[in-house]
Amino acid sequence: MIVLSGAIGAGKSSLATVLSEHLGTEAFYEQVDNNPVLPLFYKDPKKYAFLLQIYFLNKRFESIKKAMVQDNNVLDRSIYEDSLFFHMNADMGRATPQEVKVYDELLANMMQELPYAAAKKAPDLLVHLDISYDTMIHRIEKRGRSYEQPEQDPTLPEYYHNLLSRYDGWYDDYDYSPKMKIDGDKYDFVENPEDRQKVLDLIDEQLRVRGTLD
Ligand SMILES: Nc1ncnc2c1ncn2[C@@H]1O[C@H](COP(=O)(O)OP(=O)(O)OP(=O)(O)O)[C@@H](O)[C@H]1O
Numbered sequence: 001m002i003v004l005s006g007a008i009g010a011g012k013s014s015l016a017t018v019l020s021e022h023l024g025t026e027a028f029y030e031q032v033d034n035n036p037v038l039p040l041f042y043k044d045p046k047k048y049a050f051l052l053q054i055y056f057l058n059k060r061f062e063s064i065k066k067a068m069v070q071d072n073n074v075l076d077r078s079i080y081e082d083s084l085f086f087h088m089n090a091d092m093g094r095a096t097p098q099e100v101k102v103y104d105e106l107l108a109n110m111m112q113e114l115p116y117a118a119a120k121k122a123p124d125l126l127v128h129l130d131i132s133y134d135t136m137i138h139r140i141e142k143r144g145r146s147y148e149q150p151e152q153d154p155t156l157p158e159y160y161h162n163l164l165s166r167y168d169g170w171y172d173d174y175d176y177s178p179k180m181k182i183d184g185d186k187y188d189f190v191e192n193p194e195d196r197q198k199v200l201d202l203i204d205e206q207l208r209v210r211g212t213l214d
């Protein structure tokens, strides 16, 4: 299983499609447009942060269980980033210490139950999409989900800055599996076929080293 990571608008869903088509495997997408809690969270984060987190945890777990049945299936966000989001929101006062404790313990408990825990314990490869703040905002605007737009809420730019700065430390500390970073500012794998091929070549190279691609 290949897991993609990166901030909001980094290009995970887009790369999941491109990569799974290239490898002839299946992509598993985060529940966003059909997620009933996400718009509520953006409107009232303090009230809905915990509920949203439980929603994502449940859906992510479901996706992991389906994705792990075949080598090189692609998951468009890691379960480890959910925790990054939640701890950041908790530090912003949007979740109580009790909620954090319940979440952390539930996550740890669920991770122990993952069937692959017995054999592999982690993804085969983490592919992190690294983007700057300007790219992030540009992509959020390009995609146009109304509740994510900075003009909807003057606190969102700070939220996005905080998120990006936490991602740097998160990637450096990540040690559950082999990992690689792709420069999401530099490569336009959505519109530019040459960039797409370069990114696919970089990932193929890592998969060959790891023995999951011939
Ligand atoms: N490398 C890229 N070059 C140019 N445009 C891109 C690139 N990656 C993504 N985009 C565009 O940016 C927008 C966001 O991309 P996408 O939905 O794939 O991001 P994401 O990481 O899955 O976001 P989220 O975590 O919020 O779901 C889309 O409009 C997509 O077409």
Ligand SMILES: Nc1nc(=O)c2ncn([C@H]3C[C@H](O)[C@@H](CO)O3)c2[nH]1
Residues within 6 Å of the ligand: 008, 030, 032, 038, 041, 049, 052, 053, 056, 081, 082, 083, 085, 086, 089, 148
């Ligand atoms: N609070 C919170 N916790 C999460 O675990 C989480 N995972 C994703 N998201 C938000 C970011 C994008 O708007 C949108 C799509 O990634 O969903 C999250 N928000």
